[in-house]
Amino acid sequence: MKDLKSYIRTIPDFPKDGIMFRDVTTLFANPASFKHTVDALVTAFKNDRIQKVAGIEARGFILGGAVAHRLGAGFVPIRKVGKLPHQTIEESYASEYGEAVLEMHMDAFGAGDRILLIDDLIATGGTAEAALALLERQGGDVVGCGFIVELPQLGGPGRLQARCERVVSLCTFKD
Ligand code: AMP
Numbered sequence: 001m002k003d004l005k006s007y008i009r010t011i012p013d014f015p016k017d018g019i020m021f022r023d024v025t026t027l028f029a030n031p032a033s034f035k036h037t038v039d040a041l042v043t044a045f046k047n048d049r050i051q052k053v054a055g056i057e058a059r060g061f062i063l064g065g066a067v068a069h070r071l072g073a074g075f076v077p078i079r080k081v082g083k084l085p086h087q088t089i090e091e092s093y094a095s096e097y098g099e100a101v102l103e104m105h106m107d108a109f110g111a112g113d114r115i116l117l118i119d120d121l122i123a124t125g126g127t128a129e130a131a132l133a134l135l136e137r138q139g140g141d142v143v144g145c146g147f148i149v150e151l152p153q154l155g156g157p158g159r160l161q162a163r164c165e166r167v168v169s170l171c172t173f174k175d
Contacts, residue, residue: 005171007033008149019097022149022173024120028062037063037170041146042070044168045116048143052076052109056102056119056131057083063148064118073116076108078131089137093130096123096154104134111139121149122169125156132163149173 007027014021027033041063054076055064061077068075081090081101088103109115115135122128128145135142142164150157150169157167 001032001036003171004033004036004148005173008171010173016097020173020175022121022151024059024148027148028059034066037148038066038070040170041067041118041168044146044166045071045144048116048166049114050116050143051113052115052140054078054104054108054115054117054131054135054140056117056127059120060118063120067116067118067146071116074109076104076115078102078104078134089134091130091133093126094124095126096151102127102130102134104131104138106138109138109140113140115140115142117142117145117164119145119147121151122147122156122160122167123151124154125159128156129159129163132160136163144168 009023009026011021050071050073052074053064053068055061057079087106090101090103092101144166145164147169150172152172160167
């Protein structure tokens with residue numbers, strides 16, 4: 001297989017001017033790169049006795065669902081506001097390209113459950129930090145966070161490391 005980065009398409013100025021959007025739909029569409037990505041995250045966390053994988057809408061659902069299945073864990077959706085039907089808790093946050101609110105069902109897991117948080121990409125870390133806050137507020141033990149892409153110039157992983165033992169990203173885009 002080629003370098004994982006070569007399966008990710010870059011769209012300049014999406015969703016707004018100045019953002020280099022790293023589009024992982026091309027990586028998901030290729031059987032070899034999708035398999036490699038899921039395998040790499042499963043390998044990184046296979047000895048962590050993960051009970052639930054929490055995925056952030058929407059690309060974190062695609063990846064997190066596959067990783068949860070392979071780890072023998074359940075799946076918890078963390079969604080944009082207004083989508084979940086039962087009682088929720090919410091957190092506001094700022095990401096690389098705007099402000100928003102994330103929600104999670106209050107009864108999504110049991111207190112003390114060992115959780116792996118998954119998203120496609122970490123930029124400033126604002127989104128993942130809000131998801132971590134939701135998981136912690138409900139008593140989750142967030143053992144790790146896994147991403148396909150890290151944008152190191154924005155310092156995201158540093159914001160998570162204080163609260164989560166292991167932050168894994170499979171590749172970086174430096175500009
Ligand atoms: P942040 O909160 O700044 O770490 O932003 C991460 C979230 O926004 C993830 O859910 C990403 O899917 C999305 N995102 C932020 N920046 C980009 C980018 N340059 N390319 C693709 N997705 C991005």
